[in-house]
Amino acid sequence: MVEKLISFSLKNRLFVLAVALALFVWGVFEMKTNPIDAIPDLSENQVIVFTEWMGRSPQVIEDQVTYPLMSNLQGIPKVKNIRGASMFGMSFVYLIFEDNADIYWARTRVMERLSFASRLLPTGVSPTLGPDGTGVGHIFWYTLEAKDWDLGELRTLQDWYVKFALQNVSGVSEVASFGGQQKQYQVNINPTKLNYYNIPLMQVLNAVRANNNDVGGRKFEMSDMGYIVRGLGYYKNISDIENTVITSYNGVPVLIKDVATVQLGGDLRLGIFDENGNGETVGGIIVMRYGENADAVIKRVKEKIKEVEKGLPKGVKFKVAYDRSSLIEEAIESVKGTLIEEMITVSIVVLIFLFHWRSAVIILIQMPISIAISFILLNAFGLSSNIMSLTGIALAIGVIVDDGIVMVENAYRHLSEAENDKT
Numbered sequence: 001m002v003e004k005l006i007s008f009s010l011k012n013r014l015f016v017l018a019v020a021l022a023l024f025v026w027g028v029f030e031m032k033t034n035p036i037d038a039i040p041d042l043s044e045n046q047v048i049v050f051t052e053w054m055g056r057s058p059q060v061i062e063d064q065v066t067y068p069l070m071s072n073l074q075g076i077p078k079v080k081n082i083r084g085a086s087m088f089g090m091s092f093v094y095l096i097f098e099d100n101a102d103i104y105w106a107r108t109r110v111m112e113r114l115s116f117a118s119r120l121l122p123t124g125v126s127p128t129l130g131p132d133g134t135g136v137g138h139i140f141w142y143t144l145e146a147k148d149w150d151l152g153e154l155r156t157l158q159d160w161y162v163k164f165a166l167q168n169v170s171g172v173s174e175v176a177s178f179g180g181q182q183k184q185y186q187v188n189i190n191p192t193k194l195n196y197y198n199i200p201l202m203q204v205l206n207a208v209r210a211n212n213n214d215v216g217g218r219k220f221e222m223s224d225m226g227y228i229v230r231g232l233g234y235y236k237n238i239s240d241i242e243n244t245v246i247t248s249y250n251g252v253p254v255l256i257k258d259v260a261t262v263q264l265g266g267d268l269r270l271g272i273f274d275e276n277g278n279g280e281t282v283g284g285i286i287v288m289r290y291g292e293n294a295d296a297v298i299k300r301v302k303e304k305i306k307e308v309e310k311g312l313p314k315g316v317k318f319k320v321a322y323d324r325s326s327l328i329e330e331a332i333e334s335v336k337g338t339l340i341e342e343m344i345t346v347s348i349v350v351l352i353f354l355f356h357w358r359s360a361v362i363i364l365i366q367m368p369i370s371i372a373i374s375f376i377l378l379n380a381f382g383l384s385s386n387i388m389s390l391t392g393i394a395l396a397i398g399v400i401v402d403d404g405i406v407m408v409e410n411a412y413r414h415l416s417e418a419e420n421d422k423t
Contacts, residue, residue, distance in 0.1 A: 020369055027372020034375050035384040037294040038327040041136050045101055047110045048130030049073070049093040053122070062086040064122055069093050072117035076109050091127075103132060103290050131174035133287040139294050140301055141322035143179075143275060143283035146315050152266055154282040155180030157316065163284060165308045171297035173289040179273035180282035181266030185241055193259040197249050204259065207246045211235075238262050275321065283321060293384075298325040331387050338394045343367060346401050359412055363404035370400050 009016045051065050066084040070093055073082060078101040083094040097106045107129055114127055121127070131137075144154050144162070155177065163175045189204060217229030235241055242257035256262065275281040288297050305318050346367075347360045374393055375385070383389060 020365075023376070024369050024372045027369070027375050030379045031372065031375040034379050035291070035293040036296075036328055036332070037136070037384050037386045038324050038331060039136055040386045040388045041134050041384070043135030045097045045099055045103060045106070047095045047097065047103075047106050049095070049110065049114065049127050050130050051091040051093075051121070051125060051127040052089060053091070053125050054089040056089055058086045058088055061089070061091050065091040065125060065127075066093060068120045069114075069117055069127060072120065073110065073113055076106075076113060078106070093127075107132060131287050132290050133173040134290055137173065137288040137290075138285050138322075139288045139324045140286035140298055141283065141320070142286075142305070143281045143319045143321050145281075145317050145319045146313075149316065151180040151280055151282060152183050154316075155182055157313070158282050158284060161311070162308055166284070166286065166301065166304055169297070169300050169304050171289050171292040171300065172286055174287040176285040176287060178283060178285065179280060181269065183264060184267050185235070185238065186263050186265045187241065187256065187260050188263070189260040197247070197254050197259060199246060199254065199259065204246055204256070207244055208241065208256070211244045238264060283319075295325055295328045298323065298328075327387075331390050332385075335390045335394050339367065339371070339397060342397050342401050346405065349405065359408045362408055363401065366404055367397060367400055371397070 049069060051069070053061060053065060056064075062084075066086045069091070070082050070084045073079075073093065073095060076095065078098045079095055080098055081096040083096070085092040085094075095106070095110060097103075111129060114129075118125075118127055144158060146154060158177050158180070159182070163177055166172060166175045187204075187208060189201065194201065194204070211233060212235050213233050215231040215233065217231070220227045220229050241262045242255065244256045245253045246256065246259070247254050272280050273283070286297075286301055288294055309318060343364055346363050351357065351360055371393060374396070378385065378389060
């Protein structure tokens with residue numbers, strides 16, 4: 001079989017060269033389209049269902065949210081396992097699918113089942129799907145650096161400007177904000193005053209909720225002009241909340257400020273984000289979408305950051321905390337360096353021992369073709385270029401070189417012996 005293959009190749013040299021050139025061009029194309037990352041994605045094929053019910057204990061969350069969800073999400077096709085976790089105010093349900101299941105098909109099936117399962121949850125509790133990212137999807141971290149800026153102001157800038165801009169980048173699944181304080185209006189109710197006026201707590205909550213709203217009317221025509229009538233009722237400052245009417249007591253309106261104090265503060269925090277021991281900071285985490293090219297996504301994020309910086313207030317700038325592209329580039333440069341070094345070494349070895357430049361060219365040609373074919377196979381099996389696969393290619397280069405030197409030297413020896421026999 002080998003003899004026939006060699007004989008066919010010698011008789012059809014142009015055909016062999018054309019096939020080799022086609023494989024090389026195809027491999028270069030596949031190399032450019034192959035996803036590049038620093039580390040291999042070994043995470044499970046999973047869909048996360050996140051439910052928030054603030055103020056409830058883990059036991060209540062487990063009994064009324066996590067358990068009903070896990071019970072009704074069972075039976076989805078291609079699900080291997082379902083895991084649940086309950087904590088203060090939050091519930092997580094992890095659905096582990098088979099490796100051959102398409103992630104977006106799986107998310108669709110989970111969403112279909114959630115439309116029924118959500119009916120069994122307490123009123124006002126709504127489960128949502130987590131981002132379509134993987135466990136190694138955190139590809140870029142940044143912080144907002146500013147002097148004389150309050151942490152609450154930085155967090156507001158991050159949540160309402162930077163985050164929305166970066167979420168539009170192709171390949172980004174989520175921009176998770178961290179650090180700082182989320183501003184909120186806080187109504188601190190005095191229970192003694194509630195008892196004095198005989199007002200239930202829910203009545204205060206309903207009054208605040210009902211008065212923070214815009215209402216629409218109808219069109220009013222006058223003098224051949226049409227006017228849209230609407231009521232503007234959204235809260236704009238603390239005094240608007242304080243002057244909200246709860247009820248009347250002996251004909252006198254009872255306001256929020258009569259039974260509570262209103263202030264502007266930060267949301268409850270369970271921790272802080274410290275950067276290198278220099279104090280608290282505010283920033284975000286870029287989560288890559290499933291199956292995307294990490295290197296390409298990071299480049300697009302950096303280009304978008306340059307645009308966003310133009311709109312930041314004076315004195316505020318981005319600071320990179322973690323950038324995986326540097327590790328990716330180092331891995332690629334390592335493989336390139338290894339390839340160049342081995343090509344030079346092989347050329348020197350062949351020229352010194354054989355004194356035959358055509359033999360050296362033969363070995364140098366087969367190395368890039370073999371590497372190009374390896375990227376064709378990577379894409380065919382859905383594998384990305386990472387430290388593990390690139391290291392394997394770098395190690396395989398040595399095998400290719402050894403094989404090339406042995407085969408060329410053996411062929412050179414046989415040709416020399418044949419020439420000597422003729423003479």
